[in-house]
Amino acid sequence: MSTCVVTFVYPQATKYFRQFRECLEKQGDPDFDLVIFNDGCIEKDLELLVGKQLRTKIYQNSGKSIAHIRVSGLRILVSDIYENIIFADIDDICSSNRVEYVKRYLNLYPIVMNDLILINEDSTVIKASLISETFANRQRISHSAIKSYNMIGMSNSAIKRNMVNIKFLESILEDTIAFDWSFYTEMLHRTNAVFINEAKTYYRQHGQNTALFSDFRKEEIFKNIAVKIQHYRNVCHLSTYYRQEVEYLSQLNEYLNDDSHFNSFYKKFQLNKGQSFPWWSVIPESEVWKNEIQF
Template sequence: MPSISVIIPAYNAEKTILETINSVIKQTFSDFEIIVVNDGSTDKTLEILQNIKDDRLKIFSYENGGASSARNRGIAYATGDYISFLDADDLWTPDKLELQLAALQAHPEAGVAYSWTYVINGEGELLRTIEHNYEDKVYGEMLLKSFVTCGSNPLIRREAIESVGGFDVTLKSGDDWDYWLRLAYKWHFVVVPKHQIFYRRSATSKSFKLKIIRECSITVLDRAIKLAPLELQHLKNHSLSNIYRYNVQLYLDSLNLNPKVDIKYVLGNWWNSIRYKPDTLKDIETYKLLIKILLTGIMSPKLMSSLLEAFRRTKQTKNLLIQS
């Protein structure tokens, strides 16, 4: 039996699924199986999968049930001692599995290994990088935000998976965060301090359904805070602030894709991020967000998106110069 089971839920992923699977096949650690759950695709996803020649690939097709349902079905088929999930439009660097497995083997008390992340757009262009170094008992940090970032990141021991059960299929969004919280409540985490995940935000990503992701995140937080010990209960308002602030950032990331979003809704999120954590008024980024929001009210979505893209590229250039 393979050491690692890689579970890929795929729904109408014809544009990205081949590149995603190739990023697994090219891993430096090769003792794995790839379990693709074709979640009712109506495009050429299944045809593309059937043309991939690799004995480690296993394909299972079902009627559409959503990503959480597909992941749960993949878990049922998995035979590895470790399990990793990969969304059908995300990518891994070649050493992802090797380094995460080494981290778990070096820390037998840990149930989850995660890495740093590149956030990319639908065209594969870098939007930002995300680096967190939380380790050991991380329930408090996980209450504040889903620092693992996306469902394509962690490598998880089978025992940890079995201890928390499957993903919550009733959640329309925030199901990843809910799952990481349940794992963090019972298990230690270990970090691989290297960017190994390419997390794609595209026009079809549920990350852009602003109201759904906000409301589901609040639901997940309300559920998780009830399990938190008394010394962590005070984190609820800080976490709420993060949820509203994240919703603003999603709006700015998707401006050219969702130009009809009510600016009053976005300003309301910005204000709530301050209301629940007044200390954010000391953060210059808070005012930068406000300026960007206000500019979206007077500029066309296309022009504003181009302006934000110019700011992003300038920032990247400065960071590269600093690193060199």
């Protein structure tokens, strides 16, 4: 069954190209093609990704936003020959058994999520087995697991080609920040995924590409609210839960513009307690706080 490893590249990421190529050349299962969606890299830079050991296919794929680029790439993939699609971010590193194990589990499940190991710019491990703290190996994952925050994205996931719903993707807001969250929420409303810890993605932490936060400034909290509202609008047709979250979070956003309200909320819900939060989870779901606040 044909398999591809898919990545999206851009000029700012060229410093990661060689290490990314090398991790794919070390895969225990070499039977896959590397599919590259190129947003602005010159041919000389792309040569760093095209090793002699890799079968490579390159598509030119520029766009107005990350969401637009990813939708365009997925539209191409659903018309291509590959049944198994393994996603890998260009600035990350795959464990040498990732292709082997993901392909094995794609024979049983339509969506596979593997574990994350957080690394810094120098590839030093910051935190091992991030997702294993929440899910057991081979645990089935439903949409409820990511309803209030996300742990699955194009760094650590793979899908069967027939899972892609282009009609839904074309309805996603073009400026969507948490594209992966919306993408997987829709699919998980149709089927379950499986989590595996036998394969890893070494997820590089830099700039805005951060999986865990522990120190939240005011503007980051408002960004968290905005991202969640945007995501829930993308998927609101799937459940009344998402529609209600849009309403409650919009009210919360207005409520927190008052400094006294903000400070009270910040302390009451312990947003400053120093723990680490996964993507978009610093603001709890409304069930936690809606009855405590007088809008």
